Amino acid sequence: MNEPAKPSRPHGPAAYVLALGASIILGGLAGIGSAFLGDQPGPVGIALTAAMISAAMAGGTAGCIWWWRGIDEAAREAHKWAWWWGGTGGMALGAVVLLTLMFRPDENLLTSALGSSPADTFFAGMMSIVLFQLAGYALAWAGWWLKHR
Amino acid sequence: MNNRLKVLRAERNWSQADLAEQLGVSRQTVNALETGRYDPSLPLAFKIARVFGHPIESIFTED
Numbered sequence: 001m002n003e004p005a006k007p008s009r010p011h012g013p014a015a016y017v018l019a020l021g022a023s024i025i026l027g028g029l030a031g032i033g034s035a036f037l038g039d040q041p042g043p044v045g046i047a048l049t050a051a052m053i054s055a056a057m058a059g060g061t062a063g064c065i066w067w068w069r070g071i072d073e074a075a076r077e078a079h080k081w082a083w084w085w086g087g088t089g090g091m092a093l094g095a096v097v098l099l100t101l102m103f104r105p106d107e108n109l110l111t112s113a114l115g116s117s118p119a120d121t122f123f124a125g126m127m128s129i130v131l132f133q134l135a136g137y138a139l140a141w142a143g144w145w146l147k148h149r
Numbered sequence: 150m151n152n153r154l155k156v157l158r159a160e161r162n163w164s165q166a167d168l169a170e171q172l173g174v175s176r177q178t179v180n181a182l183e184t185g186r187y188d189p190s191l192p193l194a195f196k197i198a199r200v201f202g203h204p205i206e207s208i209f210t211e212d
Contacts (some may be wrong), residue, residue: 071173073178073189073190073193074177075175075177077187147186148186148187149177149181
């Protein structure tokens, strides 16, 4: 069994505020860098944009690992349960909405604010699913703690 | 699973936060353990046993 030599203290609110601030700064830097460096045309611009987004994602992943190591086993269980049941449920609900829109293209159910290019449509679909997943995840997470308090 | 965590903690006049500090978990987790709504992992169960100085089977019992 892997047991730490001495009890570690779970992250407190200050740690989360710090992580939020670091995430905002990191995202801002990646956005600024992408705006300046990714403005170049052709493969170089695409590569630089991908590099900046990759750096932001790597930073986000490192933050997630730090956060995961700082929460205790019940908190981890809540997140695992919520991601599976809430995330999956949210994704299923989102798929119903997206598939309905996809199979009924002539009804003009989609607002033009989402954009009309293939990239806009792809991004809107992807983000819609993510938002449905996150909504389900948040509800399931809150439900887990309400049930276990 | 049933447990005697609340009784053992009360005998020592520890708050949930005190026990949480010794176990390296959050107070919410201690509360979930005490109410029997969350069963600990084996490493945490061993740690609880060590903190209270009792064998695991005297702290946790089957329903």
